[in-house]
Amino acid sequence: MAEANYSPLPIEQRRPLSPHIQIYRWSATMVVSIFHRATGVALYVGTLLLTVYLLAAAGGGVAFADVSRFFGSLIGQVILFGYTFALMLHVCGGLRHAVWEAARGFEPGARNALAWGSLIGAVVLTALAWAGAYLL
Ligand code: HEM
Numbered sequence: 001m002a003e004a005n006y007s008p009l010p011i012e013q014r015r016p017l018s019p020h021i022q023i024y025r026w027s028a029t030m031v032v033s034i035f036h037r038a039t040g041v042a043l044y045v046g047t048l049l050l051t052v053y054l055l056a057a058a059g060g061g062v063a064f065a066d067v068s069r070f071f072g073s074l075i076g077q078v079i080l081f082g083y084t085f086a087l088m089l090h091v092c093g094g095l096r097h098a099v100w101e102a103a104r105g106f107e108p109g110a111r112n113a114l115a116w117g118s119l120i121g122a123v124v125l126t127a128l129a130w131a132g133a134y135l136l
Contacts, residue, residue, distance in 0.1 A: 028115035035119075036093035039086040046083035081130065088125040092118035 007014050024030065056067035070076045096114045099105045105114050 027112075028119075029111050032093065032096070032115040032118055035089055039090040039093070042082070042086040043090055046086060049079070049083065081126070084129050085122060085126045088129070089118065089122035092121040092125070095121075 021030070053067055053071065056063040071080060096105075096118045099114060105111060
């Protein structure tokens with residue numbers, strides 16, 4: 001807190017502050033962990049968009065045509081691409097947690113491999129999903 005900086009006590013007598021991200025050296029594990037939470041939040045928005053799409057599909061006619069046009073536009077495609085990547089990264093993050101639930105992958109090398117693996121896995125799965133969507 002700000003007042004801690006203005007403490008009249010000498011620095012060695014002040015109570016320790018809990019360190020935050022600007023204190024730690026950045027690591028792959030830390031970045032992927034932050035992405036995991038951020039993509040989880042993004043998935044709430046994506047789920048709303050999916051709901052809009054399904055409601056429009058159920059309504060049919062003009063509503064479905066409008067929604068399809070929006071998702072087919074450049075901005076719509078960028079949003080859908082971001083949603084796909086967020087979903088894939090979050091799922092890969094979920095699998096990373098599943099490995100930890102099995103009490104494996106805590107060693108420094110394994111932690112890094114899992115972090116990079118989930119990032120690379122998300123890129124590959126997103127590319128496969130979009131390639132599949134365009135080829136079908
Ligand atoms: C639309 C679907 C989903 C939404 C909206 C969502 C949302 C979120 C959010 C907001 C968080 C962060 C919670 C926090 O840090 O306080 C979270 C965490 C988590 N999610 Fe999801 N999630 C979804 C799907 C999934 C799936 C499919 C998986 C598994 C494959 C998954 C696995 C996890 C795990 C393991 C955590 C905990 C991470 C941690 O403890 O640091 N989620 N999710």
